[in-house]
Amino acid sequence: MANDSARDTGRPELRVLRQDEWNVWYDTLIRAFGGVPETAEERELWDTLTELDRSLGAWDGDTCVGTAGVFSFRLTVPGGAAVPAAGVTMVSVAATHRRRGVLTSMMRRQLDDVREWGWPLAVLTASEPEIYGRFGYDVGSLQVSAEIDTTRVRLSVPAGTDDVRLRYAAPADVLDVCEALYARTVTGRPGMLARLPGWERLGLLDPESEREGSSPLQCVLAELDGEVVGYARFHVKPEWDASGAKGVVRVRDVQAVDPVAQAALWRFLFGIDLTCTVKAYARPVDEAWQYQVSDLRRCAVRVRDALHVRLVEVGAALEARTYHAPVDVVFEVEDAFCPWNSGRWRLSGDGKGASCERTTDAADLSLSVRELGAAYLGGVSLAALGAAGRVRELRRGALAQAAVGFGSAVAPWLPHGF
Numbered sequence: 001m002a003n004d005s006a007r008d009t010g011r012p013e014l015r016v017l018r019q020d021e022w023n024v025w026y027d028t029l030i031r032a033f034g035g036v037p038e039t040a041e042e043r044e045l046w047d048t049l050t051e052l053d054r055s056l057g058a059w060d061g062d063t064c065v066g067t068a069g070v071f072s073f074r075l076t077v078p079g080g081a082a083v084p085a086a087g088v089t090m091v092s093v094a095a096t097h098r099r100r101g102v103l104t105s106m107m108r109r110q111l112d113d114v115r116e117w118g119w120p121l122a123v124l125t126a127s128e129p130e131i132y133g134r135f136g137y138d139v140g141s142l143q144v145s146a147e148i149d150t151t152r153v154r155l156s157v158p159a160g161t162d163d164v165r166l167r168y169a170a171p172a173d174v175l176d177v178c179e180a181l182y183a184r185t186v187t188g189r190p191g192m193l194a195r196l197p198g199w200e201r202l203g204l205l206d207p208e209s210e211r212e213g214s215s216p217l218q219c220v221l222a223e224l225d226g227e228v229v230g231y232a233r234f235h236v237k238p239e240w241d242a243s244g245a246k247g248v249v250r251v252r253d254v255q256a257v258d259p260v261a262q263a264a265l266w267r268f269l270f271g272i273d274l275t276c277t278v279k280a281y282a283r284p285v286d287e288a289w290q291y292q293v294s295d296l297r298r299c300a301v302r303v304r305d306a307l308h309v310r311l312v313e314v315g316a317a318l319e320a321r322t323y324h325a326p327v328d329v330v331f332e333v334e335d336a337f338c339p340w341n342s343g344r345w346r347l348s349g350d351g352k353g354a355s356c357e358r359t360t361d362a363a364d365l366s367l368s369v370r371e372l373g374a375a376y377l378g379g380v381s382l383a384a385l386g387a388a389g390r391v392r393e394l395r396r397g398a399l400a401q402a403a404v405g406f407g408s409a410v411a412p413w414l415p416h417g418f
């Protein structure tokens with residue numbers, strides 16, 4: 001049907017990707033991102049990770065003009081449950097075919113598919129944040145980058161940090177240990193993704209072309225009483241000028257099971273000889289080091305959007321998480337792109353669980369599905385969205401109650417892109 005209508009109208013034909021099309025499809029994607037080829041290793045890895053039956057290609061005759069993929073993730077939500085979520089990825093439209101609705105047609109098909117698969121959520125990281133709001137996504141987690149002047153900034157660490165032993169290890173040799181540790185941390189923060197088979201290799205990708213003069217990837221393990229309690233992966237870029245060493249530590253990944261292990265790793269990164277800057281990227285907005293430093297201003301902290309969240313099924317999504325404080329609220333939801341979500345929903349929940357069902361009761365709060373996506377992981381306050389004019393309070397007190405209920409003790413975080 002879709003093929004016929006595409007032929008009739010001259011619109012590109014949208015179809016599920018086949019393995020024999022992958023190379024052309026992937027070339028289309030790479031070109032849309034500027035056309036710089038990836039290494040053979042990266043390409044092979046993405047070929048392996050692509051979920052063909054969940055990926056779409058848009059074709060103008062034999063020419064691939066659009067790409068969109070989905071990874072079948074499980075996303076940690078407030079309360080710690082791992083909820084099926086479509087990880088929308090590899091989205092592109094050839095510049096020759098831009099602004100003719102190809103992306104819109106792929107988003108339409110994709111969200112219909114995700115609904116059919118029974119997954120309540122879709123998530124993505126955006127090349128440009130402005131693209132996805134029209135399809136019902138909004139920013140659900142933020143991330144921090146920092147450039148820390150370690151010649152001036154001191155770190156105060158908690159008691160017990162000296163008990164943690166650190167040792168270097170070849171990143172590939174300890175991959176399994178690091179993955180096991182990651183798996184232990186994944187339910188600790190909303191917004192984290194359980195690693196799918198094969199995804200551990202992403203952590204080791206280390207193309208020389210991206211090192212910009214830095215060392216190959218290095219890894220340090222943190223151990224307490226013989227047990228691995230954390231790891232840091234990083235590069236060191238040696239630099240010298242007339243006044244001496246000015247090396248830079250580029251932090252790629254820090255994971256730890258508790259604050260003491262975390263502090264031991266950060267103290268190590270701050271203190272590597274012959275370096276005077278630590279550059280970190282995509283860190284949690286509430287990570288402890290920000291409250292342990294002597295001078296936050298010299299850490300040049302920047303915040304940006306990380307995970308964009310879309311509630312595909314409002315009822316199932318809101319039931320899948322728990323609530324920081326008891327909530328009983330009727331939402332009037334507007335969702336133009338996925339109209340099955342529009343209308344009134346009563347959410348009743350607390351720290352143990354929740355129900356979210358259709359209702360004809362009077363609404364307490366009026367908002368669009370985007371505000372629910374923004375607030376979903378607990379990192380964006382519904383009250384703040386209200387102050388921005390994006391949530392309308394129809395019953396006095398409902399906004400404050402819902403805002404507290406949707407909150408999270410720890411900020412959501414996406415440790416790696418996809």
Ligand SMILES: CC(=O)SCCNC(=O)CCNC(=O)[C@H](O)C(C)(C)COP(=O)(O)OP(=O)(O)OC[C@H]1O[C@@H](n2cnc3c(N)ncnc32)[C@H](O)[C@@H]1OP(=O)(O)O
Nearest residue numbers: 032089090091092093098099100101102103104124127130
């Ligand atoms: C999850 C990910 O993979 S993020 C990666 C996204 N991909 C890229 O950034 C690669 C480079 N860019 C592209 O490939 C394309 O420009 C795309 C995919 C962003 C857009 O594809 P198009 O087919 O041109 O989009 P389409 O024609 O469906 O546009 C739909 C609407 O979005 C708007 N839009 C599209 N791209 C953008 C953008 N980059 N910024 C702002 N608005 C945009 C259009 O103006 C249009 O608005 P309208 O409905 O009000 O007219």
